[in-house]
Amino acid sequence: MSAKQTEPVTVISLRELNLGTSEPQSRESKTFTVEEAVETIGFGRFHIALFLIMGSTGVAEAMEIMLIAVVSPVIRCEWQLENWQVALVTTMVFFGYMVFSILFGLLADRYGRWKILFISFLWGAYFSLLTSFSPSYIWFVFLRTMVGCGVSGHSQGLIIKTEFLPTKYRGYMLPLSQVFWLAGSLLIIGLASVVVPTIGWRWLIRIASIPGIILIMAFKFIPESARFNVSTGNTPAALATLERIAKMNRSVMPEGKLVEPILEKRGRFADLLDAKYLRTTLQIWVIWLGISFAYYGVILASAELLERDLVCGSRSESEVAVTVGVLEESQSPCYCHMFAPSDYRTMIISTIGEIALNPLNILGINFLGRRLSLSITMGCTALFFLLLNICTSSAGLIGFLFMLRALVAANFNTIYIYTAEVYPTMMRALGMGTSGSLCRIGAMVAPFISQVLMSASFLGALCLFSSVCVVCAISAFTLPIETKGRALQQIK
Numbered sequence: 236m237s238a239k240q241t242e243p244v245t246v247i248s249l250r251e252l253n254l255g256t257s258e259p260q261s262r263e264s265k266t267f268t269v270e271e272a273v274e275t276i277g278f279g280r281f282h283i284a285l286f287l288i289m290g291s292t293g294v295a296e297a298m299e300i301m302l303i304a305v306v307s308p309v310i311r312c313e314w315q316l317e318n319w320q321v322a323l324v325t326t327m328v329f330f331g332y333m334v335f336s337i338l339f340g341l342l343a344d345r346y347g348r349w350k351i352l353f354i355s356f357l358w359g360a361y362f363s364l365l366t367s368f369s370p371s372y373i374w375f376v377f378l379r380t381m382v383g384c385g386v387s388g389h390s391q392g393l394i395i396k397t398e399f400l401p402t403k404y405r406g407y408m409l410p411l412s413q414v415f416w417l418a419g420s421l422l423i424i425g426l427a428s429v430v431v432p433t434i435g436w437r438w439l440i441r442i443a444s445i446p447g448i449i450l451i452m453a454f455k456f457i458p459e460s461a462r463f464n465v466s467t468g469n470t471p472a473a474l475a476t477l478e479r480i481a482k483m484n485r486s487v488m489p490e491g492k493l494v495e496p497i498l499e500k501r502g503r504f505a506d507l508l509d510a511k512y513l514r515t516t517l518q519i520w521v522i523w524l525g526i527s528f529a530y531y532g533v534i535l536a537s538a539e540l541l542e543r544d545l546v547c548g549s550r551s552e553s554e555v556a557v558t559v560g561v562l563e564e565s566q567s568p569c570y571c572h573m574f575a576p577s578d579y580r581t582m583i584i585s586t587i588g589e590i591a592l593n594p595l596n597i598l599g600i601n602f603l604g605r606r607l608s609l610s611i612t613m614g615c616t617a618l619f620f621l622l623l624n625i626c627t628s629s630a631g632l633i634g635f636l637f638m639l640r641a642l643v644a645a646n647f648n649t650i651y652i653y654t655a656e657v658y659p660t661m662m663r664a665l666g667m668g669t670s671g672s673l674c675r676i677g678a679m680v681a682p683f684i685s686q687v688l689m690s691a692s693f694l695g696a697l698c699l700f701s702s703v704c705v706v707c708a709i710s711a712f713t714l715p716i717e718t719k720g721r722a723l724q725q726i727k
Contacts, residue, residue, distance in 0.1 A: 265490050265491030265492070266491045266492050266493070266494040267489040267490070267491050267492075267493060267494070268493075268494065269461050269462050269465055269473060269477070269493070270722050270723060271489055272461075272477045272488060272489055272493070273399065273400075273401055273461075273477075274401050274402065274722075275486070275487070275488065275489045276401075276477065276480055276481045276484055276486045276487075276488070277401055277484065277486055278400070278401055278404050278484070279480075279483065279484025279485065279486060280483050280484055280485075281399075281479075281480045281483040281484055282399065282400060282404070282408070282484075284456065284457075284483075285395070285396055285399055285457060286396065286408055286411070286412075288450070288453050288454070288456065288457055289392040289393070289395055289396045289457065290392075290396070290411070290412045290414070290415040291415055291446070291450055291453075292352070292356075292389045292392035292393075292415075292450060293389075293392075293412055293413075293415035293416040293418075293419060294415045294416075294418050294419035294422070294446050295356070295359070295389070295419065295446045295447040295450060296386050296389045296416070296419065297415070297416045297417075297418075297419025297420045297423070298419045298420075298422060298423040298443045298446060299359060299363060299382055299386050299443065299447075300328070300386065301419070301420050301423045301424070302423055302439070302440065302443055303324055303325050303328060303379070304534070304582075305423060305424060305427035305431070305439075305582075306427075306431075306436045306439065306440070307321050307324070307325075309431060309435075309436045310324075310372070310375065310436065314371070314372040314375075316372060320372065322682045322683075323376060324375070324376055324379055325678075325682060326679050326682065327376050327379065327380040327383070328379050328380060328382065328383035329383060329675040329678040329679045330380065330383070330675070330679065331380040331381065331382070331383030331384040331387070332383040332384065332386060332387040332671070332672075332675045332678075333387075333671075333672045333673075333675035333676060333679075334384070334387075334672070335383075335384040335385075335387040335388070336387040336388075336390070336668045336669070336671040336672040336674075336675065337665075337668050337669055337672045338668075339351050339355060339387055339388040339390075339391070339664075339668055340664045340665040340666070340667060340668015340669060340671075341504075341664075341665055341668065343388075343391050343394070343664035343665075343668070344661065344662060344663070344664045344665050347459050347460070347463055348391040348394050348395050348398075348459065348460050348463055348664060349391075349395065349454070349457065349458070349459040349460070350459075351388050351391050351664075352388060352389070352391040352392055352395070352454070353451065353454055354388065355385050355386070355387065355388025355389055355391070356385070356388075356389070356447050356450060356451050356454070357385075357451060358381070358384065358385030358388070359382055359385030359386050359388075359389075359447055360385075360444050360447040360448050360451065361385075362378050362381035362382045362384075362385060363382050363385075363440060363443065363444040363447070364440075364441060364444050365378050365381075366378040366379055366382065366440050367437040367438070367440040367441045368437070387668075387671060387672075390667050390668070390671055391664060391667075393409070393412065393651060393655060393667070394460070394655055394663055394664055394667060395457065395460050396408070396409065396412075397409065397652075397655040397656065397663075397723070398460045398461070398462045398463070398660070398663075398723065399460070399461070399480070402720060402721070402722055402723075403720070405652065405656065406597065406600045406601040406652065406719070407597055407601065409648070409651065409652045409655075410593060410596055410597045410600060410648045410649075410652070411593070411597075412648075413589060413590055413593055413644055413647075413648055414590060414593075416589070416644075417586065417587070417589050417590045419446075420586045420589070421583060421586055421587070423439075423443060424579055424582050424583055424586065425579075425583075426439060426442060426443065427439055427579070428576065428579040430442060458476045458479065459472070459476070461473040461476045461477055462660045462723070463660065464476065465493070466660050466661060470493055473493060474493045477493070503662065503665075504665065504669075506661065506662045506665075507658075507662060507665065507666060507669060512657075512658070514715055515657060515714060515715055515716055516666070516669075518710045518711075518713070518714055518715075519650070519653075519654055519657070519666075519670055519714075520669070520670060520673045521706065521707065521710045522609070522613075522650055522707045522710050522711055523650060523654075523670040523671070523673050523674040523677075524673045524674060524676055524677040525613075525677065525703045525704060525706060525707035525710075526613075526643065526646045526647055526650055526674070526677070526707060527674040527675065527676075527677035527678045527681075528677030528678070528680060528681050528684075528700070528703055529616055529620075529643050529646070529677075529700055529703065529704055529707075530643040530644075530646070530647060530677075530678075530681075531677070531678045531681040531682075531685075532681040532684060532685050532700050533636065533639045533640055533643055534640075535681060535682055535685035536623075536685040536689060536696075537581075537582075537585055537636050581633070584633060584637065585633065585636050585637055585640050586640065587637075588636070588637035588638065588639075588640035588641045588644075589640050589641060589643075589644035590641075590644070591637065591638075591640075591641040592612075592641040592642065592644070592645045593644075593645070593648075595645075596608070596612070596645040596648055596649065599611065599612075599649075600648075600649055600652065600719075601719070604717050604719040605649055605652060605653040605656075605717060605718050605719055606653075606711055606712060606714045606717055607712065608649055609646060609649040609650060609653065609708075609711040610708045610709075610711040610712035611708075612642050612645045612646050612649065613646055613704050613705075613707045613708035613711055614704070614705070614708040615642050616639065616642040616643060616646060616704045617700075617701040617702075617704035617705045617708065618701075619635060619638050619639045619642060620639070620697050620700045620701040620704065621697060621698070621701050622635055623635055623636075623639075623697055624693070624694055624697055646707075650670075652718075653714075653718055654666055654667055654670050655667060656718035656721065656723060657716055657718050658724075659723075659724035660723065660724070684696050684699060684700065
C-alpha cells in the first residue's frame with residue numbers, strides 16, 4: 236500500500252522537473268515580427284526625426300506643384316500664351332506624375348522605398364533647376380513634365396512613415412503632415428510676391444528647388460523600411476534598423492528572434508485586383524480621382540470666381556467695356572494680368588484654410604474611423620460646392636472657399652492614411668502609386684470644368700463637382716475594410 240501511495244508523488248515530481256527544464260528552451264524559441272517590434276519599441280525620438288524629415292517632403296512637393304499657379308501669369312506675358320497653352324503646362328505636369336506614379340510604386344515594392352524616394356528627389360531637383368533656364372515655351376512644358384515625374388515618387392516618404400509608426404500613433408501623426416504641405420504652399424506664394432516682381436520667375440524656380448536639395452542630404456539619417464527588408468529576406472538589416480530605433484527611443488526590443496515570411500512575389504499589379512482587394516481597390520480609385528478633381532477644382536475655381544465675379548452674375552456690359560478699354564491701353568498685346576499684392580493675400584488666406592479642420596479631422600479619423608470620417612467630409616464638400624451659388628459678399632465668398640479648402644484637405648489626409656494602411660507590405664507602394672496616378676486624372680480634368688464649363692454654366696459646374704463628391708462619400712461609407720486600430724498587414 237505504501238508503495239502505491241508514493242507513485243503519484245513520483246509522477247508529480249517528474250512533471251515539475253520536466254516543466255522546469257523546458258522553460259529555457261521555450262525562451263530560446265521565442266520569435267517576434269516587425270509589427271510586434273514596432274509596437275514594443277513605441278513612439279520616441281526616432282519618430283520625431285522621421286516625422287520632420289519625411290514630412291518635409293510635403294514642403295518640396297507643395298512648392299513644385301503650386302509653383303505653376305504663381306508663375307503662369309508671368310510666362311503668359313513673356314511668351315504671349317493663350318489660355319489653353321497656360322493650362323497645358325499644368326496638365327502635362329500631372330500627366331508626368333500620373334505615368335511615373337505607377338512606375339515608382341512598382342519599383343518601390345521591388346527595390347525599396349528609400350531608394351525610390353532618393354531617386355525621385357534627385358530627379359525633381361535636377362529638372363526643376365533646368366526649368367529656370369528654359370529658352371522657350373516648349374522647353375518649359377517638357378521640363379515641368381519631367382519635374383512632375385520626379386515629384387510622383389515623394390509619396391514613398393508617407394509609406395516609410397506609415398511602416399515605422401506604432402498603430403495608435405498613425406491616426407495622429409500622419410494628418411499632421413498636412414502642416415508641411417501648407418508650409419510649402421505658403422512659402423512659394425510668399426516668395427513669389429517678393430522674387431517675381433524684383434529678380435524674376437527664373438530665380439523663383441531656382442530658390443524653390445533648395446528645400447528638395449537639402450532633403451536629399453537629410454535622407455541619410457532615415458533607414459530603409461524594416462518591413463520591406465524582412466519581406467525581401469534581408470532580416471539582419473531589418474533587425475539592425477529596429478535595434479537602432481530602440482536605442483534612439485531609449486526603449487527595448489522584444490525577446491526572441493525576428494521572423495517574417497519572405498515575399499517572393501512583390502509589387503504585382505494583379506494583386507491589387509485579387510478577389511480579396513478588388514472591391515477595395517476600385518472604390519479607392521474612385522475616391523482618389525474624385526478628391527483630386529474637387530481639390531484642384533477648388534484651387535482653380537477660386538481664381539475664376541474672384542476675377543470674374545461669377546457668383547452674383549457677370550459684370551454689366553458697361554463695366555466689361557471699361558475694363559477692356561483699360562486693358563487695351565495699359566497692357567501688352569497678350570493681355571496678361573500680373574498678380575497684385577491683393578491676389579497674393581487672397582491666395583494665402585484660402586491656402587491657410589487647408590489646416591483649419593485638421594484638429595477635427597484627427598478626432599474623426601481616430602474616433603469615428605477612416606471610412607465614416609471620409610464619408611462625412613466628402614458629403615460636406617458636396618454641400619459647400621452648392622453653397623457657392625449663393626449670391627454673397629466678397630467676405631462671404633472667401634469664407635466658402637476657405638471651408639472648401641479645409642474640407643478637400645481633410646479628404647486628402649484621410650484617404651492617404653487609409654490607402655497606406657489597407658494594403659499589405661508586398662503591394663503597399665504599388666497601391667499608393669496607382670491611386671496617386673488616378674488622382675492626377677482628376678487633376679487633369681479639373682481645369683476644363685473650373686475654367687471652361689464654369690464660365691459657360693456656373694451652376695452646371697458646381698453641380699458636377701458636388702455630384703462627384705456625393706459619389707465619393709457613398710464609396711467611402713461602403714468601403715469593405717476599416718483600418719482604424721488595425722495592424723499593418725505583411726502579406727495578403
